[in-house]
Amino acid sequence: MPELPEVETIARGLDRQISGKIFASAEVFRSKAVVTKEAAPLGALLAGDRVARVGRRGKLVRIALESGRELVVHLRMTGRLIVQHPPPAPPEPASPGAIGSEGPEAPASGPLAVPSPSTPYPYTTVALDFVDGTRLCFADVRRFGRMRLAEPEDGWAADYGDEPLADEFTFGRFSDRLAGRTTPIKSLLLDQRRIAGIGNIYACEALWAARIRPDRSAGSLTRPARLRLYEAIRDVLARAIEMRGTSVDDYVDADGLKGGFQNVLSVYGKAGRPCSRCNRTLVRTVIGQRGTFWCRSCQSR
DNA sequence: AGGCGTACCTGAGGGC
DNA sequence: TGCCCTCAGGTACGCC
Secondary structure, X not given: OXXXXXXXXXXXXXXXXXXXXXXXXXXXXXXXXXXXXXXXXXXXXXXXXXXXXXXXXXXXXXXXXXXXXXXXXXXXXOEEEEEEOOOOOXXXXXXXOOOOOOOOOOOOOOOOOOOOOXXXXXXXXXXXXXXXOOEEEEEEOOOOOEEEEEOOOOOHHHHOOEOOOOOOOXXXXXXXXXXXXXXXXXXXXXXXXXXXXXXXXXXXXXXXXXXXOOOOEHHHOOHHHHHHXXXXXXXXXXXXXXXXOOOOOOOOOOXXXXXXXXXXXXXXXXXXXXXXXXOOEOEEEEEOXXXXXXXXXXXXX
16 A cells, blocks of 8 residues: 555656656546546646656645646555556557556556556556657556646645654654544554554554554653654654555556565564564554554553 | 544455 | 455545
C-alpha cells in the first residue's frame, strides 16, 4: 500500500520522467476513477497544458501543471502510476483499441519492465498521453484510487495534517497533536488530518522502534515516550525513502520497480515470528478495525 | 467534535 | 477440481 515513502518515490520518478511534457489527450476507462469540476472530458481539459513538476502531499501525488491546476492522485491500496515510453526506433502504429473497456487481464506473472504504450498496462483505468508519445497510466486493481483535476482555488491541501519530515514538524508540534486525545496512539498516527502520510505499515514499525504499545491512548504518553516516537517516525520514514519504499503487496514505482524496505521490516506482517529485539513471539491484534503487528513483551510503554 | 461503524472493490486463500 | 466464503486495506460518510 503506498504510504509516504512509496508516494515520495513515485513522485520523484514521475518528476524526472514527465516534467516539461505537454498533454495531448486522455483515455478514461473507468469514469469513477476521475473527478473533475467541469463536465468536459479529461483529455479536452488537459490538452495543451504542460507538467511543471511532480510532488507529494501526505499520500497524494500532485502533478502541478503550468496552468496552475493540479492532477491530484490518491493511489489508495493498489493504485499505480506507470510511465510508458514510446519505442525508440521507427514508431510502430499502435493498434486502435489496444486497451479494452475495462483494461486488460492481469499477466500470469508481474511485469519486470514497463512495456511501451502499444502494450496496455494491466488494470489501467486512466491513460494520459503526451504529445511526444509518452503515456502515463493510472492502474488500479481494486479501483479505490482517484485522480482529481484540482483548480488553484480548491484548497484541498488544507484537509491534510503535518508533513512528518518537514522542518516545521517539531517535537513540540507532535506533542500538541497528541495532547488530550483518548484515541489509541496507533489510530492517531493513521489520522491524515493530524499527520499526513503515515499508513498501517509505518505506524506499526515506528511504534515498535519506540517500544510503545499501539493501543495506548495518545494523550497518556509520557514526554520520553513521545520523544522516542517522534524520532522513530522520522527515522523509519527517512530510511524507507532511501530504500525506495516497501513492496508488501504490489507496490511499484513509476518505473515499475519494487522497493526494498520490505526486507528490513521489524513487525509488519510478522505475526507468529520472533521479535528481533527480545525474541518473544510477535502478535497481530485489531485496533480501530486495522490489523496491528507488535510485540507484547518489549512494546510495553 | 471526537470516535466509531460501514461502504467501496477485488484477488487471495481457506474450507468443503 | 472448483465453488463459496471471508478478509485486507485507506478514506468518505453517516450516526451517536
